[in-house]
Amino acid sequence: xxxxxxxxxxxxxxxxxxxxxxxxxxxxxxxxxxxxxxxxxxxxxxxxxxxxxxxxxxxxxxxxxxxxxxxxxxxxxxxxxxxxxxxxxxxxxxxxxxxxxxxxxxxxxxxxxxxxxxxxxxxxxxxxxxxxxxxxxxxxxxxxxxxxxxxxxxxxxxxxxxxxxxxxxxxxxxxxxxxxxxxxxxxxxxxxxxxxxxxxxxxxxxxxxxxxxxxxxxxxxxxxxxxxxxxxxxxxxxxxxxxxxxxxxxxxxxxxxxxxxxxxxxxxxxxxxxxxxxxxxxxxxxxxxxxxxxxxxxxxxxxxxxxxxxxxxxxxxxxxxxxxxxxxxxxxxxxxxxxxxxxxxxxxxxxxxxxxxxxxxxxxxxxxxxxxxxxxxxxxxxxxxxxxxxxxxxxxxxxxxxxxxxxxxxxxxxxxxxxxxxxxxxxxxxxxxxxxxxxxxxxxxxxxxxxxxxxxxxxxxxxxxxxxxxxxxxxxxxxxxxxxxxxxxxxxxxxxxxxxxx
Amino acid sequence: xxxxxxxxxxxxxxxxxxxxxxxxxxxxxxxxxxxxxxxxxxxxxxxxxxxxxxxxxxxxxxxxxxxxxxxxxxxxxxxxxxxxxxxxxxxxxxxxxxxxxxxxxxxxxxxxxxxxxxxxxxxxxxxxxxxxxxxxxxxxxxxxxxxxxxxxxxxxxxxxxxxxxxxxxxxxxxxxxxxxxxxxxxxxxxxxxxxxxxxxxxxxxxxxxxxxxxxxxxxxxxxxxxxxxxxxxxxxxxxxxxxxxxxxxxxxxxxxxxxxxxxxxxxxxxxxxxxxxxxxxxxxxxxxxxxxxxxxxxxxxxxxxx
Numbered sequence: 001x002x003x004x005x006x007x008x009x010x011x012x013x014x015x016x017x018x019x020x021x022x023x024x025x026x027x028x029x030x031x032x033x034x035x036x037x038x039x040x041x042x043x044x045x046x047x048x049x050x051x052x053x054x055x056x057x058x059x060x061x062x063x064x065x066x067x068x069x070x071x072x073x074x075x076x077x078x079x080x081x082x083x084x085x086x087x088x089x090x091x092x093x094x095x096x097x098x099x100x101x102x103x104x105x106x107x108x109x110x111x112x113x114x115x116x117x118x119x120x121x122x123x124x125x126x127x128x129x130x131x132x133x134x135x136x137x138x139x140x141x142x143x144x145x146x147x148x149x150x151x152x153x154x155x156x157x158x159x160x161x162x163x164x165x166x167x168x169x170x171x172x173x174x175x176x177x178x179x180x181x182x183x184x185x186x187x188x189x190x191x192x193x194x195x196x197x198x199x200x201x202x203x204x205x206x207x208x209x210x211x212x213x214x215x216x217x218x219x220x221x222x223x224x225x226x227x228x229x230x231x232x233x234x235x236x237x238x239x240x241x242x243x244x245x246x247x248x249x250x251x252x253x254x255x256x257x258x259x260x261x262x263x264x265x266x267x268x269x270x271x272x273x274x275x276x277x278x279x280x281x282x283x284x285x286x287x288x289x290x291x292x293x294x295x296x297x298x299x300x301x302x303x304x305x306x307x308x309x310x311x312x313x314x315x316x317x318x319x320x321x322x323x324x325x326x327x328x329x330x331x332x333x334x335x336x337x338x339x340x341x342x343x344x345x346x347x348x349x350x351x352x353x354x355x356x357x358x359x360x361x362x363x364x365x366x367x368x369x370x371x372x373x374x375x376x377x378x379x380x381x382x383x384x385x386x387x388x389x390x391x392x393x394x395x396x397x398x399x400x401x402x403x404x405x406x407x408x409x410x411x412x413x414x415x416x417x418x419x420x421x422x423x424x425x426x427x428x429x430x431x432x433x434x435x436x437x438x439x440x441x442x443x444x445x446x447x448x449x450x451x452x453x454x455x456x457x458x459x460x461x462x463x464x465x466x467x468x469x470x471x472x473x474x475x476x477x478x479x480x481x482x483x484x485x486x487x488x489x490x491x492x493x494x495x496x497x498x499x500x501x502x
Numbered sequence: 503x504x505x506x507x508x509x510x511x512x513x514x515x516x517x518x519x520x521x522x523x524x525x526x527x528x529x530x531x532x533x534x535x536x537x538x539x540x541x542x543x544x545x546x547x548x549x550x551x552x553x554x555x556x557x558x559x560x561x562x563x564x565x566x567x568x569x570x571x572x573x574x575x576x577x578x579x580x581x582x583x584x585x586x587x588x589x590x591x592x593x594x595x596x597x598x599x600x601x602x603x604x605x606x607x608x609x610x611x612x613x614x615x616x617x618x619x620x621x622x623x624x625x626x627x628x629x630x631x632x633x634x635x636x637x638x639x640x641x642x643x644x645x646x647x648x649x650x651x652x653x654x655x656x657x658x659x660x661x662x663x664x665x666x667x668x669x670x671x672x673x674x675x676x677x678x679x680x681x682x683x684x685x686x687x688x689x690x691x692x693x694x695x696x697x698x699x700x701x702x703x704x705x706x707x708x709x710x711x712x713x714x715x716x717x718x719x720x721x722x723x724x725x726x727x728x729x730x731x732x733x734x735x736x737x738x739x740x741x742x743x744x745x746x747x748x749x750x751x752x753x754x755x756x757x758x759x760x761x762x763x764x765x766x767x768x769x770x771x772x773x774x775x776x777x778x779x780x781x782x783x784x785x786x787x788x789x790x791x792x793x794x795x796x797x798x799x800x801x802x803x804x805x806x807x808x
Contacts, residue, residue: 147621147706154703169625169782258707260699260779266532332696332778340781483625484782487704 004030005065008058010371013222013435016451020067027055027069028078034059035082040352040365042438043449044088046071046096047460048116053096058436058449064371066436071096077103084352087468093121095186107135110179110501115187137175139165144172147483151180158497166483174478174486176471181501189461194427201448202289205465205499207247210239210279211441212463213292215448218373218437220294223429223452230375231419232296237375238412239279239288239297241405244442246275248356248398248405249320251494255395256327258488259336264327271323274316278309296422301413310413317406324399337392341477341489344389353473355444355466356401357493359385360393361473367440374439379408394492431456443467443496465499505752509584514576517734518542518727520767524694527771542730549723557716560617567614568717568724574607575732582738583661585759586748592658597645600657601638604691607728608634615713622705626712629782633697633709636789637687643796644680644687647673650803661739666746676799681743683799686792688736688770690785692729695774697785707782737766 006020022030035041043058053071058064077100078085089100090109097118100106106121111134113126120126124133138146145166151159159180165173185204192200201216202209214236221227228236253268276286283291283299291297301309327333343353348361358365364385368376384400386393429452436449444466453459470493477489522539529536538544556564578600580590593599612631615623648660651672659665670677690697693710705712714725738759745762749755780788 145621145624147625149706154705168628256778258702258704260695260702260774261777262528262532262701262775266534270533330778332780335784336778336781482782484707486706 005034005057005059005067008064008066008434008436010064011218011222011373011435011437013430013433016432016434019434021054022067022069024069024072024075027057027067028075030067031057031059032078032081034061034065035084037061039065040354041084041088042445042447043436043462043464044085044092045449045460045462046092046098047451047462048096049453049459053098053116055092055098056449056451058447060370060438062370064436064438066434071098074099074101076101079103079105083350084469087472097121108179110182112179112182112184134161134177136163136177137165137173139172141167143167160497162486164478164483164486169482169484171478171481171483171486174475176475178471178497178500181498183502185502186461186463189463190458194429195425198293201463204463204502205496206287208243208441208443208446208465208496208499210236210243210288210292211439211446212448213288214240214374215437215439215441215446217292217294218439219435219448219450220427220429222435222437223433223450224294224427226295226422226425226427228296228422229419231300231417232422233374234412234415234417235282235297235299235301235419236292237379238301238409239282239291240374240439240441241409241412242275242279242282243288245402245405245409246272246279247442247494248402249275251491252324252327252395252398252402254491254494255337255391255488256333258491259333261327261330261333264323267319267323271316271320274312278312281305281309293422293425294427295425296419298421298423300419300421301417306413306417310410313406313410313413317410320402320406324402328396328399334392336488337395338388338390340391340485341474341481341492342388342390343473343477345387347476348389348473351472351476352469353444354469355440355442356394356397357470357473358444360397361389362387365445367438367445371438373437375412379411391488391492429456429458441466443494443499444470463502465496465502467495467497467499470495471500503590506584506588506590509587510579510590513579513582513584513734513738514727514731517730518546520737520763521730521733523764523767524771524774527768528775531772531775542726546723546727549726550720552719554717554719554721557618559619560716563610564614564617564716565721567610567617568721568728570610571607572724572728572731574603574610575728575735578603579731579735581657582735583658583742584738585752585756586662586664586666586742587752587755588662589658592656595655597655597657601641604732605634605638607732611713611725614717618716620716622708622712623715625706626709629709630713633690633785633789636786636793637690640683640687640789640793640796643793643800644683647676647680647796647800647803650800661742664746664748666742667748669743670746673799673803676802677743679795679799679802681740683792683795684736684740684743685766685769686789686795688733688740688766689773690789690792691736692733694770696777696780696788699779707779734763737763737770740766 039059039061042060046053046055054068055071056068058066079089080102089103092098094109095115097114097116099121108122147164149162151161161177163175164171201212204212249268250272253265257265279288280286343361345362348363362385364383369381431452431454433452438447447464449462451460474493522541526536581596581600583589612627615627651669652659698709741762
């Protein structure tokens, strides 16, 4: 029966008419069967065509599987049987006004009226502000107290509201409410001029500029006849790895700072800047804005620059190794990291955690290895996972990825990097097509999915940031933990607010 | 008497300077330049020039908090012998009075924090009320040791002239314990790493800092000044114990005392640089180490006295 979901390749365009459009009952049964057998949800979204709602799912086992169906006005919730669908179903309910009956946690995701002009599933009046108008889970009892944090935070970070239900210092439950940065990017992508698309996606989440840029470029390339050359692929891979390096190093430093162990915090703060500056050398922007474009990259790396980058990395590598040792071998730091914010493999599996957080909880999935694109097809990545699922495991995974990424960048800089630079262009997208791209951004599996209409316009642009899977993991990590350990757990995940808010 | 009062004023004036030494040491370990040594004076001047903002949900308790805490620590400082000179005030049993003056200051800080009805501040207040219980026990153990050695219940009897040297002669090894124990109390009472992190911006992990989040302007200035003086109070205690020399020359004594203070502040800075902060539930155990050390020091002297 598995044949009813069709296998698709990462970053390949398909005629939509060739993809299975199942009756809803079959769709539900098949999707649940795949996920229950260990499959994961990559995309699960609704779109409207000719005024009719449809639902589309992209699942992954060791391959990518997809199918669509006509959406009923209400349907029995998938979440009741598979927790992974939880946030996806809420998103569908909010965006398209389709109610998942029996959903155990049906609350809004980003607080906006649905796109279809239907009655609101949550019964909200969108003239009112959010904070007082969200049904937070609450625990009652004599010694229970609630702590509300945010949406404005003390540090210079993004807005999000955290509601802790505590008994003394112990957290019984943490509820995370986001949506404060909802900009309507998915809708914007369908309306904006094609030329603007690369610039819009680069603004989805500043720390994942290259990740989003590459995911989008791959989708557009699949839908057009433009193909990046080998040099461009290598440069994109280098940029992705530099992004990973800068972010992981910055977070490791911040983790150290959160336990008041200052030397690594200071050194990593500086080294993060050094890595950002490498991206600056390549494209003139520290976060890689303006580097990746459909069809290739806008800046080449010539021999002289390659030599310079190599020199800097060789200089940084021993420093990074030294500070990592200083940090991860200090008993005080280990005492804080170990056993803090644990997400067990079972929970991680049910929630479908991705990226370093997933790998720290025993799920080895890495899109670079499982669904390689760009130059990753030529890179041999070892499987990397830890089983403890605590802050230490997440820090250790990141530390190991840092050393791996340095190795990858060094090896790539030795290759031929000649490429023909591309610039803005107008693209004619293939009509009535479907493409899904999956990339390993530094937080984990990042996926863009594009559906085009009969005229070659974008019918639906679905973006799924890895944080979409992982925020629930942070909630779980706080169960029964000390509230004072929250900042540490939070930093070890360091999830994106704007990536989820879109 | 005049000299004691002058020293008292001098100490209030230099306490922000010494606190900045810790920052310099930490900056050195972190490979930074760090803020200037006079940073805290700039901060205080800035704060005193500002206006205050009061939440409408607070009462007079909130406004009283900073005043009372500062007065409490200033009064306690009157009993502290500076550089081995006689303190301004001293009477038999004053050590107990001093401990409860500090307690009074803490009570009003906690009351002011609770007055804001902020969940953060309530949490900080709970922590601030809980941890000092252990400090107090340890402090009393140290005092018991001193009473055992000197037979007196006055701070001046332990720290003036060549008295500290006398303590060391009477019980050298137990005194080592007492100094370490006192240093742990110093770290805990002044919200230093590994008990608290004075540099963090994370409300959920703070102890002392979170209680003063709602104070602003001059009130915050008073609180900061109070914190510098409190740190100085404990450091002066420790400095006299580690540098018990009495040269007979006032200026030389003050010089040595100033150096010993630098040692204590410097050590605090080093501890902050090389240690990570403990988990919150580990802190009581850490403080109990301080109590145990003092307790053993006391038991050993009992044995010696026989």
